[in-house]
Amino acid sequence: MKINGNEIRPGNIIEHNDGLWIAVKTAHVKPGKGGAFAQxxxxxxxxxxxxxxxxxxxDKVERVRLDQKDQQFLYESDGMLVFMDSETFEQTEIPADILGDRRPFLQDGMTVTVEFYEEEALSCTLPEKVTCEISETEPVVKGQTAANSFKPAVLENGVRVLVPPFVGQGEKIVVNTETAEYVERA
Known part of the structure; x- marks a missing residue:
C-alpha cells in the first residue's frame, strides 16, 4: 500500500532502500525556506x-502489512526460539536476541504473537502480563508498612523486581513484561 511521505507514523513498517524498516520517531519540519518534510x-x-x-x-513509500499469528513456544536451541502454529502444527524459528530484556519472561507452552512478512518470521510479542514465582526475597517484617516502600526480589527466571513488603518467598505475582515491574499478587 503506497502512502505519502508525510503520513508515516511511529510503528509503521515501510519498504525503503531494498529493506524493511520500522519508523521509530517522526517529526514534521517546516523550514523558513522550501517545502515541509517529515524527518x-x-x-x-x-x-x-x-x-x-x-x-x-x-514522496511515495510502500507501507508493509505484517501477518500476525498466535504461536506456542516449544523450546530454545542454539540461540533460536522454536514456536509452533497451533492450527497447522508448523514450526517457526526466531533468533532469541529479538526479545532482548523480555527473554526471561518467555515460558514453556506460552502463546505469543509472531509477525510474518511473506512467510518470514520477523518479530515476536509476549503477553503484556505473566505470572512468576518469587524464588528469594527478604522476610516480611511486622510493622514495616510505610507508604510506597518496596523490597527487592528475585523471580524463578532470575529477573530482579521490586515488590511490596507483604509479598513473601514462594508466592506467585503478576509482572508486566514491558517494564519488568510488579503488577499484583496472582
Whole structure:
C-alpha cells in the first residue's frame, strides 16, 4: 500500500532502500525556506541498523502489512526460539536476541504473537502480563508498612523486581513484561 511521505507514523513498517524498516520517531519540519518534510528515524528490522531520512509530502513509500499469528513456544536451541502454529502444527524459528530484556519472561507452552512478512518470521510479542514465582526475597517484617516502600526480589527466571513488603518467598505475582515491574499478587 503506497502512502505519502508525510503520513508515516511511529510503528509503521515501510519498504525503503531494498529493506524493511520500522519508523521509530517522526517529526514534521517546516523550514523558513522550501517545502515541509517529515524527518523520520528508521530502524532496519533484519539487522537493527538505524537511518535518518527526510520524506517530502510528494514522496511515495510502500507501507508493509505484517501477518500476525498466535504461536506456542516449544523450546530454545542454539540461540533460536522454536514456536509452533497451533492450527497447522508448523514450526517457526526466531533468533532469541529479538526479545532482548523480555527473554526471561518467555515460558514453556506460552502463546505469543509472531509477525510474518511473506512467510518470514520477523518479530515476536509476549503477553503484556505473566505470572512468576518469587524464588528469594527478604522476610516480611511486622510493622514495616510505610507508604510506597518496596523490597527487592528475585523471580524463578532470575529477573530482579521490586515488590511490596507483604509479598513473601514462594508466592506467585503478576509482572508486566514491558517494564519488568510488579503488577499484583496472582
Amino acid at each position: 523520520v528515524e528508521l530502524k532496519n528490522i533484519r539487522n537493527g541498523s538505524k537511518l535518518n531520512e527526510r520524506f517530502r509530502s510528494a
